Amino acid sequence: xxxxxxxxxxxxxxxxxxxxxxxxxxxxxxxxxxxxxxxxxxxxxxxxxxxxxxxxxxxxxxxxxxxxxxxxxxxxxxxxxxxxxxxxxxxxxxxxxxxxxxxxxxxxxxxxxxxxxxxxxxxxxxxxxxxxxxx
Numbered sequence: 043x044x045x046x047x048x049x050x051x052x053x054x055x056x057x058x059x060x061x062x063x064x065x066x067x068x069x070x071x072x073x074x075x076x077x078x079x080x081x082x083x084x085x086x087x088x089x090x091x092x093x094x095x096x097x098x099x100x101x102x103x104x105x106x107x108x109x110x111x112x113x114x115x116x117x118x119x120x121x122x123x124x125x126x127x128x129x130x131x132x133x134x135x136x137x138x139x140x141x142x143x144x145x146x147x148x149x150x151x152x153x154x155x156x157x158x159x160x161x162x163x164x165x166x167x168x169x170x171x172x173x174x175x176x177x
Contacts, residue, residue, distance in 0.1 A: 085166065088139040088140065088166065089165070089166070089174055091139050092138050092139055092140075092163040092165065092174040093174055093175075093176075095135070095138065095139075095144070095163075096144065096161045096162055096163060096174065096175050096176040097161075097176045098135075099117065099120075099131075099135070099136070099144055099146075099161040099176070100158070100159060100160075100161045100176040102120050102130045102131055103117075103120070103146065103148075103159050103161065104158070104159075105130060106119070106120055106124075106130060109124065109127075110124060113148040113159055114146070114148075116146060117136050117143070117144055117145075117146050117161070118133075118136070120136075121133045121135075121136065138163035138164070138174075139163075140163070140164075140165070140166060140168070142163065142164055142168065144161055144162065144163055145160075145161070145162050145163070145164070146159060146160070146161055147159060147160045148160075150177075152175065152176075152177035153177065160175055160176060160177065161175060161176045162174060162175030162176070162177075163175070
């Protein structure tokens with residue numbers, strides 16, 4: 043029995059079309075799952091940012107009350123210089139992560155015992171059901 047060697051050119055030199063399609067399909071599935079997870083984390087982070095900013099705005103309202111003796115009628119007053127002093131906030135600080143303005147209620151219905159103001163964002167839904175605030 044004589045063993046024959048095949049010429050080098052007939053040996054397998056690369057991937058088949060089926061192997062390439064399987065690899066591409068796996069990459070697409072992984073990217074799809076990763077995209078869904080990323081979007082969920084992004085939405086949760088926007089809610090956390092809105093909560094933090096609402097608390098910061100509530101503290102700025104309290105500082106305004108200490109310096110002026112009254113609560114501001116609206117959040118825009120915090121961006122105006124008072125008695126030659128620099129403004130407490132930049133106008134961009136009054137915009138939530140969904141590009142809507144924060145809201146203010148004095149006294150706040152979520153703080154009935156202290157009478158502290160409520161600062162909130164309308165949240166991802168844009169209505170009171172999805173509100174995110176300093177409570």
